[in-house]
Amino acid sequence: MPRLPDPVRSRAVLIGTGDHAEGSGLPPLPAIRANLDDLREVLTAPTTGVLPPEHCVTVADPATGTEAGSALARVAQEATDLLLVYYGGHGLVDDRGRLHLALPRTEATQPRWSALPFETLREELADSPAAIRVLILDCCFSGRAIEAMTGAHGVVSGQIDIAGTYTLASTSATAVSYAPEGAIHTAFTGALLTALGRPDPLSLDGLFGVVQHDLAVRGLSRPQRRVVNAAGDLVLTRPTGARAVQPAVTKRPDRETSAPTPPSPMPRLHALGVMALVMFQLFAGLLTPALSVALPSLQRDLGISTGMLTWVQGAYLLTYGTFLPIAGLLCDRWGRRRVFVGGALVFFVSCLIAAQTFTGAPLVVARMMQGAGAAFGMAGSLALVAGRLRRPATLVFLGIAAVAMPGFGVLLGSALVNAGSWTVLLTAHALVAGVFALVGWYCIDATEPMGQPITFRGWRNTAVVSLCAGAFAYALIRAPGSGWTDRVVLVSLAPAIVLLGVWLPLAKRTKGPLAFLSDRRRLAAAFCTICVAGGLSVAVQFLSQYAQNIGGDSASDAAVLLLPLTLAALVAGSFAPFLHRWVGAGPPAALGALLLTGALYWLSRATEHAAKDPVTVWPLLLAGAGGGLAMAVLAVAALTDVPFPRLGLGAAALGSAQWIGVYGLALAVGSSVMQSVVALRLSQASTAAEDASARIDDALAEGITRALTVGCLFPLVCVPVAVIAFGRPASRHRSRPAGGSAVAS
Template sequence: MTIATKPETTRPIPMAAMATTAPSNREHRRRMIGLGVLVSAQFVVMLDTSIVNVALPSIQADLALSSAGLSWIINAYVLTFGGLLLLFGRVADLLGRRRMFIAGSALFTVGTLLAATAVNEWMLVGGRIIQGAGAAALSPAAMSLLMLNFPGDRRARAMSLWGAASAVGGATGVLAGGVLTGTFGWSSVFLVTVPASLAAVVLARRVLDDTPHGARRRFDAPGAVTITAAVLALVDGALGAADRGLGSPSVLIALVASAALLGAFIAIERHTIDPLVPLELFRSRVLSTGVGLAALGGAARASTFVLIALYLQKALNMSPEHAGLAMVPTSITGFIVNLVLLPKALRAIGPRRSLVVGLLILAAGHLWLAYAPTAHGYPVAVLPGLLLVASGVALSFTPTTMVIVSVAPETHTGLASGLASSATQVGAALGTAAFTAIALTAGNGFTAAFTGAAAVALATAVLGCSIVRR
């Protein structure tokens, strides 16, 4: 007997479900575009810190620059970027992070175009100053927006992409700068970042959400001027120490002035109704320790790549081109670790343990570079150390910022991001100056410099252990 069955029909999807699914897909697409905008902006900021270096000889020949003028092309960007991070991070909290991100991206584009079309030294230095100011405005705002737009489980993936952009951006600049300068001229190293910056200006308002900023308050102008001057003096002293030595009168004056200005800033903040940096934030042991981790970690990480570049050329007698190619494994390793291992580490052990593990791996890489015999050449003396260093940087850089920003009140995420970035920049400047001087002046200098960097990384890991349980 055959049992008749009704022909199978397709059940219609309820209109309510369709209405829910479509906006959900659109919302996911919008968030992914927003993530791309933020990550691209960070990539551009980090790219610009290194891409100009390779073009310096061409710029000097074309514009007939003096040695002092040549150094200002680099230092103008570093000084402005490091000096204004804290100020602009707080302004983002008060005026709106998305608004500050858009303004910073626009300012960065203006500076880039001015630098690309420069016909003399002052146009180029002016463009670099504007670029640095734009980067200081957009970077803490971007980090704050990332934390706010990607809460919960999505934050680990977003932060890993952010870290990958930071790691790859700096390394890519070295390679891209040489190719672009040789093919299209030095102006191209500036123009290559313009499309991403313009896209950020156009898309940010459409794809990024921002929490309502607080009620307008009086702006702490004395505090802003004092802390900005203190950071500028400190970074200037660190940069001067690398060029002229720590005992130079101008370096000592800059460092003493920075300490005095910092003391004045603390006094101002204690008696201001609406302080730029509420000192009660530092009652959080995790946040205050995190700022120390950022500074020490910046010294241990940033000095690494400068030391390795010098080591390859002076100890292994590589040409600049071959030294650049020898650094490629750091970019590849950093990218893979950030995208594959870091998200798993953040979910499994959290950012605090991740940064401690990363710092221990970084120290191991430094020690390998310090004591591996150069007679065995690049594959044995350098490559394993490079891989360890790149992995350690990837596992410790982003989690340090996450620790600082995640414990700050939501109304102060921009300020917290500025604190993290500013501490990292200052630490990087001081570490690079100190360890470069050791490498070039001490007997058996590279061994001493890499050992010193390893000691700083280990000390930072010990400091990180103090907040793991908390």
């Protein structure tokens, strides 16, 4: 049965070394400070923590071994129930195989004289009167990879046999532990914090099982545990109903055992709950392209103007982009399940209202409600899927779904409009959203507790990001019709430019969404997602226009012609988990962006002159394979290392990047280029010498060609960003026995 430690008689000391002197031979570890701060926050949280703040001591970058040792000695003697000791930093082994813990002034070649001997820490633990001692070591032995934590030596687990102690080590003696460059936490401590943040508190054995599973599915080194006397049923976080958990025993065990209880399995969502989450993402994303097929009949039935028709489409995108940051924050505060069900219900009600409108203004208002509901539902579903099913194969779907939505949406819209009218389309979406909300409410685990209260700074920063996103969306909607030099467009773009140019460089000093976005790899994943999704959107949109306006095809026929692109994206994206595991995110993302760039250039040459069927299947397959591979691996990179308490913001960041890419910047720029070229060519054409229809077709073909050419630039920019930001993948190593030399495999 799980047991809680006695907070009055329990102590914790968290030691970490992230800064090292120049020339020491040890790279700095910026993530160590976040490890210490967040682990302390979890242990001392007012509602879920097991220790009062005064009983948790943090020693960050101790100048000498005396500073760390004196703090440890004092805390170890005060603890009579639980003593928890954490160390994060470089682990070094001398020529005799003895473990040393690095300090800021430690030299990699002289660990015996400049580091803290583990034997000293071991003796303090052994002399402590604590009944249960938990030792957590996040250090490793190999630094040959750029993202590894240390350079030459490793943890020797045989040295940490201390009676009455439960030991967690970040890696075995034959593997490397990772600190991903630019990540908030090291890999092991990040997984540990994610497990500690779960709504159902886990025992030490359960924590080990979840952390081991989390690291294994990401292709990282598996952690190691050692149990001397049974302490595996101790829990380090307090559940909501804490009375159901018994306090830890205070009597010291008399005998040793090496048979801990089996780790708890990784929990999963109910199958119907998973289906509801996935299908809501699909149907919410399909609504906008599906409704585009019904715009002519909608305009005819309601008698609305062309300007109002533009806002029927734009209102959804405006509120969707505006409310995504707020939805992500509320996911982390109020729970993903609540936010998802609430968003699905708003989407359900707004679709019913839109289906029953008879004028344009109520329809625009209903579309704005749809965008807000979709934002909350998408953020909640993304966070639930990424948090409960932390498998790259699952995260891949979140990336390639954005590729499949435009084509499948047009097919769905054509089928429903042909079967009835635009009211049938909206009513069907309403019924589907209502069913998903009901299934989600009953089939998704309801034990998720409330998160930490949101500070004023968190609300303020989120509001600023949301307002900037809304202004940016308004500029993208207005620019194709009014031009990029329009005063309103420029004023709307200004907040987004200020946010990128001024706020993000200072984001690491703040808390909330901007602090989360300041991570280099997540910024790179978001930027590359925008570029790749923009290139795919340009291909789908302008090839569809070509097929309809020049080839004379219907919208559904044009969607069928583009099916090879969608299918190739689905197939290529399925390989992303394996590529991400073995070569990292950089090479697949760069390769996919290059393939998409080449395909767009190929398509631009094929559409240069007006012809009925200029596009063959091969460039479409190439574009789909490149775009699908890049989008899938970028989704894995964006969400894999996100801590559980910040999954809402992580999902909102990924959703925002996909929204800007699919419906935003590249499409607006391409539309402006096409309209400018068409207007210029028609003004220069000689009306006496040419047929009017042929002139229009030639001008439109050239405009589409220029738009596709400009679209090539977006995925092309992604290539150097992916290579630089993600760097080379972390190498895998085989270690030597203690005292030998490390050899890279």
